[in-house]
Amino acid sequence: MGEFRMPSLGADMETGTLVEWLVAPGTLVRRGDIIATVETQKGLFEIEIFEEGILGEPLIQAGQEVPVGTVLALIHAANGSAVKKDAVSDQPKSAPERFICSPSARRLAREMGVDLATIHGTGPKGAIQRIDIEHAAQTRIPPAVESAKHARTEPASHETLRQGMRQAIAAAMSRSNSEIPHYYLEMEIDMSRSLQWLEVENQKRTIRERLLPAVLLLKAVAKALRDIPEFNGYWLDNQLQIKTEIHIGFAVALRQGGLITPAIHAVDSLSLTALMKAMSDLIERTRSGRLRSSEMTDATVTVTNLGDQGVRTVFGVIYPPQVALIAFGRITERPWAEGGMLGIRRCVTATLAADHRATDGHRGSQFLEVLNKHLQQPESL
Structure with missing residues (x-):
């Protein structure tokens, strides 16, 4: 029974x-x-x-x-x-x-x-x-x-839900700040190659099948977590519990206000097309109140993207018992020096908020570098 x-x-x-x-x-x-x-x-x-x-x-x-x-x-x-x-x-x-x-x-x-x-x-x-x-x-x-x-x-x-949500978020973030020793790292990532590949790829697709840059970011995060798994898991019983599944909590803004972070399951195993469909479906169901309980409990790491709000850099707060949050700002044109030449590139600021009990800054910098590497090879995502 x-x-x-x-x-x-x-x-x-x-x-x-x-x-x-x-x-x-x-x-x-x-x-x-x-x-x-x-x-x-x-x-x-x-x-x-x-x-x-x-x-x-x-x-x-x-x-x-x-x-x-x-x-x-x-x-x-x-x-x-x-x-x-x-x-x-x-x-x-x-x-x-x-x-x-x-x-x-x-x-x-x-x-x-x-x-x-x-x-x-x-x-x-x-x-x-x-x-x-x-x-x-x-x-x-x-x-x-x-x-x-x-x-x-x-x-x-x-209105009642909005007020309740603000109280719930406040409680969770207060707990996060009091319990988790955060450290933060950021990296400017050149998105020119990824966006050029995306433009060519989308020309082959119908309007309904086209991909958004967020899909590339999510898939690159999942592949980086596969390479460096210490950021994919929970801090429980005073130890790091690394998870083999990569279920990314994707922050979604609600129409009535507030954020909620349901999970997209097994992101590393999804094709870009399947990931785009999963992301679109999750956003629609989140905003219409049709989430399943597993989508609220399974996230092993969180990704937030406030680029559509014009924000350049995001410093997130980890949602316990997770041990990391990866955030992206707005993709903008910025001066970029390479090989002694100065040019203009489309770039994004990626930030990592991580739990110092589980990892350190050295490992965190390796994670961001691996993330950058995957975004420079969009055809392999």
């Missing part, structure tokens, strides 16, 4: 609110299935399960705020009598009290304040579709009357 617990979605998270169970008791669940949504100070997240079995009765109900690690439900061993999932709805046929509705449609219903109990689905086997929810939102009774009839858990407003 396993336990499904309130996950920790960051070093600053102490509690979470269970917003909704997406799977009914008695359902056969498998590793990677999304079975609940949880709200924290940073927003609403889809929570995955990491074992296979039959979901037991909820021990925590929707609307309850509980500490990280609290058991939300038990997972029983699967056997021949397991309830089968409905092929259309991903909900058990034996649970008539549940609505045949995808997680995407459920999110839309929450965002638009629509009660699923009032909707007649027009999809296969009566499944509630997004168009049904949009139609219901146009014709529903006033929210004040609806709220009096149906009590339900609603996600917090943007």
Whole structure:
């Protein structure tokens, strides 16, 4: 028998609110299935399960705020009598009290304040579709009357989330500054060769397939981490724990304010095309509140890029228990002397914030030099 617990979605998270169970008791669940949504100070997240079995009765109900690690439900061993999932709805046929509705449609219903109990689905086997929810939102009774009839858990407003996020970030950064002995290094990197290669490569692609310079930066960081792995890992139990997987936390600015750093998984193994798709998808889902719990917990290092804000140099603060943060500023034309000749090159300032308990300045300078080397060979990225 396993336990499904309130996950920790960051070093600053102490509690979470269970917003909704997406799977009914008695359902056969498998590793990677999304079975609940949880709200924290940073927003609403889809929570995955990491074992296979039959979901037991909820021990925590929707609307309850509980500490990280609290058991939300038990997972029983699967056997021949397991309830089968409905092929259309991903909900058990034996649970008539549940609505045949995808997680995407459920999110839309929450965002638009629509009660699923009032909707007649027009999809296969009566499944509630997004168009049904949009139609219901146009014709529903006033929210004040609806709220009096149906009590339900609603996600917090943007302003509440923004304030909560600022508090969460402040707590995490205070902890980082008090616990982690930072050291900083910076290097000017000539991006001319990479950008020239990128321009030629993009001419071969359709507009939708074109690559952004950020993709080259991310891939170069991943390759540098493969060469010098001490910056890819965690400081736990008073020692450095190097991770073999390279999951890069990519800082994304939210429309309502604040930053969040979900992980792009296995960056070193992705092609540039796949990495571009993964990055675009992650940004879109981050800003629409559709992140998975693993994307908030798996990052082994963080990369931030404030170049689009006009910033030239970024001095980041490490997010514990990680041991490094790599930051990039704006790519600009700058004077560049080489071989006794002075010219103009397109350059970027790369900075490394690192944990002095895990590495030192000598190793940090080697990392930046290896990063530079990879960016001078864009065709090999």
